[in-house]
Amino acid sequence: MSLRHALLGLLAEGPASGYDLARRFQEGLHSVWPAQHPQIYSELSRLATAGLIEVDSHGPRRRTAYRITDAGLVEVRRWLAEDEVDHSFRMEPLLRSFFFWLMEPEDLARRLREEQARFEQSARSLRSYAGAKDRGEGGAAPRARAQRIALEAAVRVNDALAEWARWARETDPMASEDFGGAEGDGAEG
Amino acid sequence: MSLRHALLGLLAEGPASGYDLARRFQEGLHSVWPAQHPQIYSELSRLATAGLIEVDSHGPRRRTAYRITDAGLVEVRRWLAEDEVDHSFRMEPLLRSFFFWLMEPEDLARRLREEQARFEQSARSLRSYAGAKDRGEGGAAPRARAQRIALEAAVRVNDALAEWARWARETDPMASEDFGGAEGDGAEG
């Protein structure tokens, strides 16, 4: 259900084609809600059938741009204001952490270093992007501010996880490769 | 694919029934990887067919406990050590934030207050749970430490998002309902 509304939300910024939307997902939204092009195209068809969007224009190479309808705008606003927020996250790196005790200390240490580096890198690039927004690139329109807020959330989550990975490396004997005392690797029936 | 390995990981701690596993998911893992019982039962059947787990015992009320096999242990360790980590998250609250500019200021302010309260509450309860672990409840075995690490990640993410919601409320004019003038009281990150 979220994809449907995310597409409506993107189209509320202005007309766009499936290809445009797929690219937008790849760039910004992918980090909080992955979506591939097949899903996007089929969802667009459904939205059009439902009258929430309509064809705006045709361009070269079969390009078909859609535009949001009044009904679509009403629907996305209803979603934002009324629908309950689903607070269950899906984060594989954290799921894995429940099972760290099954890993060899060296593998775990390496994994945590990789994760830390990756989260730091993500945070850095998101932060520089946010900096650009703060310097006024992208304008001061409400939607630029919303993107800035979304960006900030992503920055903070990545920062938090980078710090967490570092904490885990430094705190836990299980995690350190050069800690003489690696104890039993578990798995007692 | 993650659910399969998560179940193997849980069974590596000891034998458990589908009902047990569903409960464990509801309690701890649900916040990072939601799963309902139908999916768990059918995945257990598939794992048994694949020889990665086997029936351990039958109890009252058709209770069927499974136990991980050597092959299953090898597989979950292979997953942890070798498989690439999927870093794409799925977080509806953050997806929604991209579209905050479509909301009425009052609705947005209310939503941000709710979100902040919710994240704070989650962080609090996770933190008290983590405190129990730190006081030695649950033992000092590697797997208790792994759970402690996982818990810490959840705490930090919820803290970060609570702070983010607060920052968004205080920072952005779009969000403030009763903001006569700029009275920024810090809290930037």
Add this chain to the structure above:
DNA sequence: ATGGCACATGTACATCTCGACATGTCAAGA
């Protein structure tokens, strides 16, 4: 003894998601 409830497991169906494959278009350069 029996009615209610939590325990325990499952089926059925709808929908979401994604990787693989297929098709055709326009632009630029060899």
Add this chain to the structure above:
DNA sequence: TCTTGACATGTCGAGATGTACATGTGCCAT
């Protein structure tokens, strides 16, 4: 001219996920 490659859209099928429904069991209080 011909080929390459990015653009643009789509189908197909497998597998993942979730909601609703269905079934039976042991436990306990009345």
